[in-house]
Amino acid sequence: MTGDRFARHALIPGWDQQRLAEATVVLVGAGALGNTVAQTLALAGVGRLVVCDPDTVAVSNLSRCPLFRAADAGRPKARVLAGALADLAPGTVVDARTAPHVSGAGLAELREADLVVSALDSRAARISLAGRCTLAGTGMLDGGTHAWGGEVSWYPPGGRCRACGLGPAERAVQDDPWSCAAPDPAAEVGASAPVSALVGAWLADFAVRLLLGLSVPEAPLRVDAAGFAVPLSGAPPRDRPDPDCPLHERLPAEVPVLPLDHEATVADLLDHMDVHEEPLAWAGFSRPVRRRAAVRAVTSRLRSAPASARLSALGVAPREVLPVARRDGSGLRYVELAAAPAEPGGRQGDLTEARRATTEGVL
Structure with missing residues (x-):
């Protein structure tokens, strides 16, 4: 045609x-x-x-x-x-x-x-x-x-x-x-x-x-x-944020890119962190409480996950920018995950595992 x-x-x-x-x-x-x-x-x-x-x-x-x-x-x-x-x-x-x-x-x-x-x-x-x-x-x-x-x-x-x-x-x-x-x-x-x-x-x-x-x-x-x-009549000007709205923080102009993607493990990520830093996920994930295995706790602290767990299984998105806090509360920085290799045809893989992690918990 x-x-x-x-x-x-x-x-x-x-x-x-x-x-x-x-x-x-x-x-x-x-x-x-x-x-x-x-x-x-x-x-x-x-x-x-x-x-x-x-x-x-x-x-x-x-x-x-x-x-x-x-x-x-x-x-x-x-x-x-x-x-x-x-x-x-x-x-x-x-x-x-x-x-x-x-x-x-x-x-x-x-x-x-x-x-x-x-x-x-x-x-x-x-x-x-x-x-x-x-x-x-x-x-x-x-x-x-x-x-x-x-x-x-x-x-x-x-x-x-x-x-x-x-x-x-x-x-x-x-x-x-x-x-x-x-x-x-x-x-x-x-x-x-x-x-x-x-x-x-x-x-x-x-x-x-x-x-x-x-x-x-x-x-x-x-x-x-x-x-x-x-x-809709009477709507406030769209170019003026509500001063009381807490959702207007911006990422820094420059964020360092780590040489790993969202399929890396927690251990891989921690290799790029100071021992006093706490990398955080935007989506909370579940983990069993050691003393009472039937009870699950939701956390966003990636150090709490098994070292072998993949970041994607913990709900971390492709090309994510993760916040990294100082464990003493003295500061916050951001790190960016690199792009994963493209699959044949230019299509990314499905993230069913990530969905399961954020809704059912990661053991």
Whole structure:
């Protein structure tokens, strides 16, 4: 077959196909919104997508997720999405990460991404991602739905984040996402194909405009099922962070890169630490308490893990930037993990082991 698949794009004022081809987008969430966003960005010609989602396809997803099929039930959403896009848009490289965002995409990867898109289903996960985007200095585009509509919001680097305007109690809410395969009836909310497609399309439209350097509405966009999309009136300026929001720390401009990646062991990492330093993981992991093996303690102190444990099994993401504290509390520095060797075809391996570590514990 001959011809240019992007020929019609070239007719659009302001469109730059090469710019999209060179772009990397980190997409967190591969459900209904994530499906529409991933499909649209791939069809638009975005060069690379990093897709993070620890969940598996459920039958209830099939009414709202155009990239899933009945035979995919029980398979990891991120992996299924990557396979579907390989056929639909072979020019887009998709890295499927079957892990939560904190274990799926490291801060160095977020820092180098052109855009982070949040298609998450919980406030806690959104706030966590907002904090990591702020650390990395990368803008976050967020979308969400309700029964008859939804909202799309852009949080630029250095401006307001998803947690700005929330009180301490709201920021502390731990509404962990529930699995579509085993939903908590109390957590279920209505969702439909038209609303998911509509909000997902607006989310993808914002993403393409941002990648092309075009403007998007200053205020969050409120979308309803009648097709109306209206900027939310009275929204505070997005370029002014809330002075009371704690999520506005930035990584240092220069972070040393260690000669090891996230598949290294704890012992390998400690070889690069002073004996008085405590390397920390962003995702807490479980370990058995020696005196009472039935009790598990959650910690982020990597010295507490077995020396032979791989960092990936403890929830450490690829290209992560780890905080390293002085054990006497006198200081903090950061170290960056190197990129792991790429697998054939340019796709990273799945991070199922990391997901298991952060949810079930590491022995």
